Structure formats: structure tokens, C-alpha cells
Amino acid sequence: MPLEFTQSTVGSSDGSTIFIPVGLDQDCVEARYLVICQASLQRSGAYRKDVLRKLNRGGSDIAQRYLMLEVLRSCAAVEQMLPRSFLAALHDAGAEIRPSAAPAESLSRARSTERLPAPPSWFGELTPSRILSAGNASAADDSSGKDLAESASLPEPDEEEDDDTASGERSRIMELFSAPLRSPFGEALQKLLGMGRSPGDGTAGDEVPVVGARRGRGNSTKGRLVPGSDARIEMAGELVVGAAYPEWDTHRRTYHEEWTLVGEFDPAPADDVEPTGAQPNRALMRALARLGLAWETHRAEPMGDNLDLSALVDLHTSVAAGHGGEALVYTAARRTSQRLGVLILLDATGSTAETADGEMVFAAQRNLAFDVTSALDQLGVRTATYGFYSQGRRNVRFLHAKSFDEPWSAAAQRRLLSIGPSGFTRLGAAIRHATNVVATRAGTDHQLVVVIGDGVVFDHGYEGRYATEDSRFAIEEAALRGVAIAGLSVSPTPDDSIWPLAQHRVVRDAAELAPQVRDLFGGALSRVRGTQRTGHPQRSVHVSAGI
Template sequence: MNASGAAELDRFRFLATFIAGRPVDLAAAPQGQPAHTNGTVIFVTGNGPAEQNRREVMLHSALIGAGSLQEPLIRPLRARPTLARRYLAIEGHRVLAELARRMPLAAALQPENPHGSASAAESLEIARSRTRVSDPPIWFGILKPSALLSTAESGARASDDDLRFTLDPAVGPMTDDDDDEGPSEESKILKMFDNPLFNSKTVGDFLRKLLGTSGSSGNSAGGDPQAEAVRRVRAAGSHARPLPTKIHFTGDERPGAAVGVGGALHPEWDVFGRRYRPDWCRVIDYPLTTPAEVAAAAVTPDDVLRRRLSRIGLGPRVLRRRPDGDELDIEALVDLSVDLRSGFSPPEHIFSEHRKVARNLGVLILLDASGSVTDADPDGLAVHEHQRRAAATLAATLEELGDRVAVYAFRSRGRHAVHLPAVKKFDQRFGAVCRARLNQLQPSNYTRLGAAIRGAAEILEQEAGTPNKLLLVLSDGHPYDDGYEGRYAEADAHKALEELRADGIACLCLSIGSSADADALDRVFGSVSHAGAASLAELSPRIDELFMASLRELAAPAPRRHA
């Protein structure tokens, strides 16, 4: 736009502010785009005649001043450009006719209100109906619902110093692509159900809601995005949980043959200072090297364990074509309509039913590989051997049942060396190679339990890929390391478990073959989330109860614990 055009826009800016009743800015629209507004700026046709620009400014500022571009009115127009064009034609004539009553400049346009609309809401209802609506004049421009909604949301955030609102991630960001041409008329799919059998308000309302043709004003087909209020604070308190800091391995720091090494600096809870120590523990996870001998890698089957674990149905599964159920099955309904029109009389199985029978559980088995598990039972078998066999049986059984399973070990040597060697990752099968890796694992060093739990939880959260997650710890539950013992260690491990549950991850500790102190386990894991036995076979008859009790604990409020 040349200098004279810019000066003309400055003159129109006062006109726009007067009509809109609040400050409005003006700018030239991008080359080839018609006039439009985002609610705060009116974009006029670039290099257009001054008279046309004046009309564009008057129309869009009148729409702003009359409240015609408010969010409840604009949201139903998103992704429906034909409906937006009809609404602009009806509402534009209405606001200009209203403006002409108090402004001679608008009266000179000789505006009219052909549809007799008395409000913006009524204009929207007429636009949604089958009333014939003529296309608006070229100088009316267009409406861009996504730009208007984006400005409205930005204004809401900027005008509130205490609260900010976050959109539901499932809705996604609003872009100009949402204004592409799409269907704006009533769905023709509904005409398939003209048969008197389907002449029901309940069926019709359900189909309109499902197909996005609901006539309720102020809501789009998908509904408004959910919003949650989040308190904005200037600084985090001493009890705020620090996030882990990712470690980036470069140069000589990365082990030469260890592809896929990962790690992070995790916080640790200081019960005496009642605060977190951020970036305190260095947790490294890495794959174990594949052994050459895999012939002895066998797993002892446990039929009782398998039957009990098979009873766990966590996820909803949709059973279709049922005689009764929770909601209508659209596919069955269409088939029934076709059969009836063809002269057949099939069973009216047109419902779907939701049952919790689908398995959608991700389990990370965290095996204690510290020196404390070298103690032997009266028969001379080490605790590590008991727990290693239990890990192999649990991993093989859960994988056979269709769950996502990973097996990691843990050991530590001070806070700078907490290691999580991977026996089996989530994307690997628990075959002979993984079983052989488990067999070659030798216990050593110490047990920094809190850091190991936080590191394993990070892996579980990122790689499980399931809505239900469980961290299964096989350990004697006795945390000990350099500067990590007694009340300090127990409080940190307990705090790590609280963080786990806050993130929606359940935890269960099984002490197999160890003489662990039950009170110490209770202090760390809680009364629900641990069990001990001489062998896994003793726990097999109630393993489903232990799993479900740990998962149910996520829904219950955690009891206050005075450390």
C-alpha cells in the first residue's frame, strides 16, 4: 500500500473506533485476500478504492460493536465456510441497518434487513436453516472464525493475571486451514433413516450428535474444548517437585558398544531439610550385552499365576451387534435399515456394549541387583536367584497374556552412579536371548531405591504406550547407599512412590525369598503395595488381588504421612 493509502487508513481508524466503541486498528490484507477482521484489527483490501475500503471498515467495525463476533456465535462457524458466509450476509445487513438509524454515513449505503433478523443469535439460526440467502456483496469480505477465536483466547489469557487456561490437547491448535470449504448443510446420511422404525427423537438426536449436525446454538459439533484453571506462581516452593534433567552423552562419555544409552539427573528428597535436592542423582539406563550361550535360558511355567493374571481385564472393549447395550451401533443400524428395505426381517441387534475385558497394561519389572540380595535362604539358594526366577516367570506370563512388559535391573554406587541395565525393553520379545541376559546378571554394589524408582518411572511413562502402568519391584525393600540409609533413605523412596502415583503409575513390591522387615516395607511402600513370600508360587493364588489393589490405589487419596 502506498503513502496515500496508509494515510487513508489512518483517517478510517477513527471511524472504526467510533463505530466499534473501542480501539480498533487497520491494516492492508495480504495480496489477494478479501477484507476480514480478527476482532482487534480490520484488514481491508489492499490497493482497493477508498470508497470500498470505507465500506469494509464500516461493516466489520459494526460487527465488532454489535457483538456479532463473540465466541459463542463464531465457534459454530469454525470449519463451516458456507455457514459463515450465510451468517455474514444476514448479520452484515442487520448491523448496517441498525447503524443507519444513528449515522447518516451508513444511511447513505441504503442498507436493508431482508430477513428481518433482530439479533446476532437470530441471524445464526436463520443461517442454519434452509432459508434462501443471497451471497453478500464483495465488499462484505469474509469471516475467519479461527482468527477470531484465537484472538478471543489470547485476550482472555492476557486480561487475567492470576489464571491461565490450557486447551484440551485432543482439540489441537486452531489454524486457517479450518476455514477450508466443507459441508454446511444437513447430513444426507440421516435421510437413510426415514423408515418409521427410526422415527424416534432419541435415535435422531443421537445420530445428529454423532454426525456433527446438532442444532444447538453456540456449540460446534465436537463441543467446546475443555479448560482447566492453573495457578500461576512467581517461584516454586521448597516442596515443589523438580523435573529430571536429561543427560546428553557426547564424545568419550558414551560407552563405545552401548547403543541406546540414556539417563537423567533426578532429584532426591531430604527429609531432614524438608526439601528436594534437584539434579542430585545420576541415573543411567543401558542395554546389557548379548551373551553367547543361550541354551540354559529356560522359564518355569506357573499355571496358577497365569490363570490369576488372565482375570485382570483393565480396558474397555466394545461388543457390537448386541440385543441390548449402552448405545446404538451405527454399523448395525445401517445394516438393519438396508435389510428392512430389502424385505428381510433380521434380529434387531443394534446396540453396542462396553466391558472391561481388553488388556491394556504396561508393566516394568525392576529387579534388585545390589549386593544385599546375595544372602541365602536355609536351603542355600540366594535371594537374587529367587527374584531372578520370579522376574522370568512374571515377564513370560504377562507377555503371553498380551501385556507390554519390560525388565530392568538396578544397582548403585553413590548418587553419581545409579545404573538401570536393560534385560528386556518394551519393544523386545522375552525370548532366549533376553532370558540369557537375565541369567548372567550378577548382584553387586548398593541400593539407592528412590533414584531407581524415578528412573524406571521415566522409562515406563515414555515407552509403555498403555493407559494403565505398573512398576513391579522385586527387592528386599532395604534402601542403602553412600549417605543414603535409615530414615533418610526410607523417606526418599516413599516420596518417589508418591510421585509415581501422582503421575498415574501404580507400584507393587514383591519380596521373594528374603527375610525383609515387614515394618520397613510398610514404611516405604505402604500397606497395600507390598507382599513377601518364600517363593513366587506362594503368591500366585492371590497375584491378581495384589495387582488390582495397587492399581486401585491410584484412585484413592494418598494418606498424609508425617516424615
């Protein structure tokens, strides 16, 4: 398990990486205790998907009560591996608290009225959404921690040595995290983190890595550069098609200009995907056919508001020649011109790898994106489809399945089906790039972005109210540029969803979406036509001018 220093004042974990506040660099004992607590949680099955989902809905207070009980339980399971000074501190923190037998019991007690003290700072904190978004939650029947409990005990730690380290010694936290660990604490830490060496390993792998970003999972974590002549940015040492975007800081009430980088990539090809060739949903096509239509003048009509002089002359000539004919001599204006451009934006982040009623959320989302793209393509609507995920503010990746200027071919369909869930959800940056793409590349009068995702927003330094408000601002900015935004989810969204009620629906598939199209998509397009583009009190220069 890698360790990473963070600017946060409280230690935490995303289920893969332990984040240590930089302020603890001069307080080795508390930093060590923090690592033990967080590593024990990870290795004991405390991060179960079913439990974390319920904690995510219950709020931070219940999550911290659960943390208190689970640290006591997980550390009790590996008690023989831990330094005596840590166990003494743990006993003081949890005096008279009965350890739970399983995560489910800890959850039940955390949600009850049982009196529990607040956990000390060196327990860290538990953020369920962070672990779920990273895709690091374990299955409900995960047996993590059994191997640790059954491991051979470590040599009895030297209490005198541990106390000496605690009193006034220069901070060695960086050395401990970047060099071989030989102290009793170090041996315990290596066991907990799963980084101990076996005999005969030599010196290779001695170092405990300090990392700056987690490695993602799934096919979408690797990709090829999208070719093209569009503006490029430097991302991960490469020049990629993309742009820099601002981010709204709700705490300071200002924008961080050019704060995020969004780059476009082709998803890594997958060998086991093949388009099914299924026909688009007919009901969905009928509903979508009424969207984004512009007025168009039709000539030679039997009825209308104005005469078609050319048709009138032709009729007169035909009658004079003795041929006669139907009097099609009017012009009529009807809404038949298809002037709609739609960008489908698929949330391909780790949180969508969760299951709902036994079905993988991401698979249902991807199927919905496939069906909507197919229906729009059959109607001749200019359509583009992308997935997205992020790994920090300077690495937001757009995964190209179909651009506006290419057909919905088998190759494009394979690209969409090759996308898998990975990384985090910096939704504000993704919406801003989608807005820019549809505004500059669709070439249509009416423009719509459809975001298909679970509504969970989280990334490094992007969580809570900060992330929610930035995502909402990105939706407002799109309206100011004349781009309509609508959201779709295949499972219920969090209570603090970024979506206004009128701009979001929960649907399982294309059949459920069809009757919602007029209110959701049509309503979004109607509202954006009436939006004043100069009315945003704090808008960034990127709102009206683009990138």
C-alpha cells in the same frame, strides 16, 4: 584392603574398604588404631553372614556390643603382629572383659544382659546392613583369620619410635596410605590388609591405594551402552541413556535437585545361560489378565444399552431379502481393552546374594521376574524389564533386559538371566527412573512398576532413615504422576521396610503370587487413579513434569 576417607564422623568398613573420617587426618594415632581394629575384624571372620543378619535385626546397640567383643577377640588372635602402644590402649579399653572364642559367642554375649562398656571411637562402628549390601559377608564356616594367627611374628616394635610418632609429629596418615610402609606399625598394617610384598616383587605394587569407589562383583558390574535416541547423561566418562534425579533429605526436609545420575546399560553377556523355554504359569496369567482393562464399545451385540444403527439396517435389509438372521443390533461397553504398561524392576544388588533356606535370594528374585515378564508378554501387555544396582549417587545403573518396544525374545531372556548381584541399593533413584520410563515409554492409560527386591536400602551416604524416607518419597512421587508401585520379596523384609503393607507381599514364586495379584497390583492401580497429583506438600519439580 583399600582405604578411603569419608565425611562421616565415625570410622567403619563395608567388609572390603575401610572408611576413615577426614577429621582424623591430624590425629595419626587414632586413625592407625582405627585401621588396625577394622582390618582385624575383616581378617578374623567377624563378618559372618548368619551373624550379621541377626545383628541387622537386633539394632545398633547390640551391633556395637558385638563390635567391642569381636575387636578384642580378633586383635588377640594377631597380638604378636601389633605395636605395643596399640595393645596397651586395647587393654585399657577392654579391661576385665573376657575375649570370646568365636563370632557366635560374641553374638550371644552381645544379646545377653552382660555388662559391657561402650567401645572407644577408634574401634569405629559396625553397620551390618552395609556389609550385607556390599556382598562382603563371609560364609558361616569361614576360617578367615587362621592364616594370620599362624603367621610368623613381626620384629618386636620399637616402643620409643611409636611414642615419638604419637606426640606432636605432623600427621602422616596420607603418606602412610600412599607410600611404602616401613615402620613397625606399617609392617603390621600391611600384614593385616593383605598388601605386604614378597621378596623379589620389586617396586611394583608398593602403593596402598586410596580409592573412591569399590569394584563390584558379578556379571552386572560390566555392561555395554544401550543404543537409542533418548536423553543422555555423562556417567563414568561416557554418554549414556539416562537422567538426573532429585533425592529427598529427610533431615533438612528438602530435595537435593539433580543429585543422582541413572544410566542404562546392557548387562555383560554370560556364556552359561540359556532360556529354558518353560510355559508361563497359567494361574498367574489368569490373574494378570484382569488388570488394567479399559472400557471398550462392542458392536453387533445381542444385548446392550444402545442400538447399533448400522447393524439394524443390515438386519432389516437381510429380512426384506428373505434371508433373516440373528438380531445382533445393540452396542455394549465392556472392560476388554488392554491398556496396561508394566515395568519389572529387579533388585540386582549385593545384599540379594545372601541365602534364605539354602537358596540364593537373587536367583529366586530373578526367576520371579522372568515368570512375571513371560506371563505379561503372553497376555499382550506392554512390558519392560530391568535390573539395577548403584555405586554412589552419580553411578546408579539400570540393566536392560527388555524394553517396551521389543519382544520377549531369546535374546531378551538371556539378558535377564545374565544379570548377577552387585553393588548397593539406591532405591529412590531407581524407582524415580522406573517411574519416568514407564510414564514416557509405555504409551498406556494404566502404568505399574513392580519392584522385586529384599527391601534393604543402602549406598555410600545413603543409609538409615535418610535412605528409607527417600525411597518412600519416590513411591509417593510415582503415585502423583499416575504410576502405581508394588513391591515383591522372596524372603521376609527388614522391620523398617519402605513398603506400606498394602503395596508389598512376600512370595516365593509365581504360584504364590497368582492369588495376590488382584489385591496387590489391582489395589495399587485403583489407589493411584484416586490420587490428587497436586497434593504433595514438598514435591520436586520432577514429580509432575518428568525429566
